[in-house]
Amino acid sequence: MDRKNRPIGFFDSGVGGLSVLKEAMKLMPKEHYIYFGDSKNAPYGVREVEDVRNLTYKAVEFLMKKGTKAIVIACNTATSAAVAALRITYPGIPIVGIEPAVKPAVNLKKQGPIIIMATPVTLREKKFNNLMEKYRNQAEIIPMPCPGLMDFIESGKIKGKEVEEYIRHKYEDFNGNKIGAIVLGCTHYPFIKPVIEDILGRDIPIIDGGLGTSIELMRRLEIKGLINDSVMEGNVEIYNSLKEENILKISKKLLYGNDCR
Ligand code: DGL
Numbered sequence: 001m002d003r004k005n006r007p008i009g010f011f012d013s014g015v016g017g018l019s020v021l022k023e024a025m026k027l028m029p030k031e032h033y034i035y036f037g038d039s040k041n042a043p044y045g046v047r048e049v050e051d052v053r054n055l056t057y058k059a060v061e062f063l064m065k066k067g068t069k070a071i072v073i074a075c076n077t078a079t080s081a082a083v084a085a086l087r088i089t090y091p092g093i094p095i096v097g098i099e100p101a102v103k104p105a106v107n108l109k110k111q112g113p114i115i116i117m118a119t120p121v122t123l124r125e126k127k128f129n130n131l132m133e134k135y136r137n138q139a140e141i142i143p144m145p146c147p148g149l150m151d152f153i154e155s156g157k158i159k160g161k162e163v164e165e166y167i168r169h170k171y172e173d174f175n176g177n178k179i180g181a182i183v184l185g186c187t188h189y190p191f192i193k194p195v196i197e198d199i200l201g202r203d204i205p206i207i208d209g210g211l212g213t214s215i216e217l218m219r220r221l222e223i224k225g226l227i228n229d230s231v232m233e234g235n236v237e238i239y240n241s242l243k244e245e246n247i248l249k250i251s252k253k254l255l256y257g258n259d260c261r
Contacts, residue, residue, distance in 0.1 A: 007032035009063030013044035016188030017074025040241035045119020052081035080125035100185030112178035118185030
């Protein structure tokens with residue numbers, strides 16, 4: 001098969017990366033996509049970094065075996081743990097990672113701190129701390145670790161009392177204080193953006209890295225002459241390490257539903 005027509009591999013610890021795939025499909029509808037979620041081993045965000053790296057390598061090997069022409073690590077946690085090493089292991093293939101969208105949030109120049117919601121691993125790792133260091137003089141950046149939040153989305157709960165209570169509790173301390181912007185630094189969280197907006201109001205910009213990552217993917221494919229030039233719509237295959245029908249059902253609902261605002 002012509003390399004251009006091969007699929008693009010997407011990976012996340014679970015169903016979260018589908019929020020990124022959704023953006024890529026809008027941007028490049030003619031591409032074929034293979035999505036792998038490692039829900040059996042999720043959450044990654046509370047594991048040892050070494051563990052996350054090993055699991056990410058396994059997932060990438062799975063996607064490579066399917067003949068993918070590029071890989072998107074659609075997981076902030078796995079990106080911080082493994083993307084640099086993966087690029088050394090696989091120098092011939094574009095590997096795009098995702099990181100909390102701090103830059104676009106800072107560029108908005110809003111009054112009030114920028115809250116970064118992400119997993120404990122993402123916020124602890126060097127990648128994020130370098131990013132925070134870079135913008136320290138331009139804005140007040142407050143990391144907000146959210147252990148347990150991804151579990152709601154993994155089980156298909158993207159609204160309802162439990163999710164609302166989690167978010168309310170997290171923002172208790174801000175009690176009326178101005179927030180400049182919120183960055184969703186975990187790919188699961190865009191699916192609960194409507195809940196966050198309903199609780200905190202619609203005037204706070206809530207930013208995620210899905211579109212930026214997809215634009216970067218397109219740019220990398222263009223450079224390598226790997227854009228699929230077919231006239232037909234592409235297709236999507238979804239795999240999950242949890243060999244259960246329900247997780248595929250949840251995945252499809254998230255991917256094709258109208259749940260990301
Ligand atoms: N979706 C993943 C991310 O973007 C994390 C979820 C997990 O803890 O596994 O960081």
